Amino acid sequence: MTGAPRVVTLGETFNSTLALSTDSIKSFATLVNDLNPLHHDDAYAAHSRFGGLIASGTQPTAHFMALLATHFSTYAQPLGLEFDIKLKKAVHAHDTLTISWRVRDAQWKPSLKGDLTFLEGSVVNQRGELVLTGTSTILVMPKPDATAPADTESNPR
DSSP states (O other), X not given: OOBSOSSSOTTOEEEEEEEOOHHHXXXXXXXTTOOOGGGTOHHHHHTSTTSSOBOOXXXXXXXXXXXXXXXXXXXXXXXXXXXXXXXXXXXXXXXEEEEEEEEEEEXXXXXXXXXXXXXXXXXXXXXXXXXXXXXXXXXXXXXXXTTSOOOSSSOOO
């Protein structure tokens, strides 16, 4: 049996911004072992169709996904289950990204002891260009209260 969400709020939105320097692009690509010269070699990238250094697709994707954990962990225990991400446009060095998510739907799942939560999100650059879209399904469980016994019937918020 499922019911109304107990942890998340339907329609809830949240966002963050991310400024990408040349050094952050090179460092991140190195960290994830993406050795494509478009992420490391300024001269090579300058002569490419992009006209300069671009971020590895894993960089905006990682920040996009991480915002879910960062946001929900402030009041609950989130667990990522599924992500569908589409890269729409290259992210260039010195871009500032706005990462946004919205809770589209959620339902309490007693068997999982949390809200099965469905979200949709996007990332736009400082010019308002869409660079990434995605959807996610996550489980958001109440934080355990060390001073009270577990109660799956009450609203933890």
